[in-house]
Amino acid sequence: MPDVIRVEQLERTYHLGSVDVPALRGIDFAIPQGQMVAIMGPSGSGKSTLLNLLGCLDRPSGGRYLLAGEDVGRKSDDQLAEVRNxxxxxxxxxxxxxxxxxxxxxxxxxxxxxxxxxxxxxxxAEGALESVGLADRGHHRPLELSGGQQQRVGIARALAGQPDVILADEPTGNLDSASGEEVLRLFLELHRSGRTIVVVTHDDDVSHYTERTIHLRDGVVVSDDPVPPELRRGLDERGAS
Ligand SMILES: Nc1ncnc2c1ncn2[C@@H]1O[C@H](COP(=O)(O)OP(=O)(O)O)[C@@H](O)[C@H]1O
Ligand SMILES: [Mg+2]
Structure with a gap:
């Protein structure tokens, strides 16, 4: 499978007045098409900074980001917006x-x-809502839906654009554990149908649904490992614990 995402010595330093804050300090990894990955790490480790770069909301200060083979750092703002969309x-x-x-x-x-x-x-849009199991909720407004259903609408919106990659920042962070699990099972289902999904989270449970976990600490990758099959949750299994 070709790599959808490839970062090479990726750096991002924020400048606060005369102070430099190096949020990412030389990150390397590649994500092949169809993979489902969790990016984890404690608060302040650089997860959101990395996701903003991967999502073309921001540009690296150093190194390279190739999205579907294209060098994102070399694009104008307009081109970047186009790539993102x-x-x-x-x-x-x-x-x-x-x-x-x-x-x-x-x-x-x-x-x-x-x-x-x-x-x-x-x-x-109807097709996307159907694929998240909400075909019969299309005419409801968000506040007439549960949190889990609202997040599924959010996922349908991401799917409708037929993107190369789905990026999720703490997608279960506002949900109770049952709704969170439902959302993760939906991601798993989408992954099984060939979607590339990157989930940023500090929730260890999320990694039971992914096939690979990248851990960040202080802006560097401290581990990048496959999730062992025995720890992985299947589509039909209910989460224990
Ligand atoms: N806009 C910003 N300006 C300055 N520093 C920032 C900014 N965003 C994040 N940082 C700093 O960069 C580091 C990584 O932050 P962040 O990517 O938000 O980590 P995480 O999402 O893992 O909590 C932290 O030290 C944070 O304070
Ligand atoms: Mg964050």
Whole structure:
């Protein structure tokens, strides 16, 4: 499988007045198409900084980021926005749904920039909602849905753009453990159907659903290991514990 994501000696330093804060200090890894990866580490280790770079919301201060073979650091702001819109699907901790829009309208919204007809947008959004098990909730507004359902709408919105990679920052952070598990099982299902998924989290439970765990500490990778099959949870298993 070709690498969707490849970072080489990736660095990001924030400048606060005269102080330099090196948030990422030379990170290397590659993520092949179809992999599901957890990026873990304590608060302040650089997870969000890394996710912002992977999501083309920010540019590296050093090293390289290749997304589907393209060097992201060399792109203009407009090109970066285009790459982001076409290749990345984001899932947020707080869902980021617009409360005044229905679930279907929320899922459709990013497709407005795709030059699709209104009918094509609607079809895609309906398909995405169906794939997260919410076909019958399209006309509900976010506050008429549970937290787990809202996050599934968020995932449908990410899927509707048919991205190369789904990036999720603490997607279970606002959910009780049962809804969190439901969301992780959905990610697992999407991964089994071929999606590339990167989940950033400090929740150890998440790694039971991924096939690889990258641990960060103080802006460097301290471990990068496959998750042993015996620790992995299957689609049909209920989480023990
Ligand atoms: N916008 C910013 N300006 C300055 N420093 C920042 C900024 N964002 C993050 N940092 C610093 O970079 C380091 C990594 O932060 P972050 O990527 O948010 O870690 P995590 O998501 O793992 O908690 C921390 O020391 C943090 O204080
Ligand atoms: Mg963070």
């Amino acid at each position: 076409a290749r990345i699907g984001f899932v947020f901790q707080n869902y980021n749904l617009l409360p005044q829009l229905t679930a279907l309208e929320n899922v459709e919204l990013p497709l407005v920039y795709r030059g699709l007809s209104a009918a094509a947008r609607r079809r895609r």
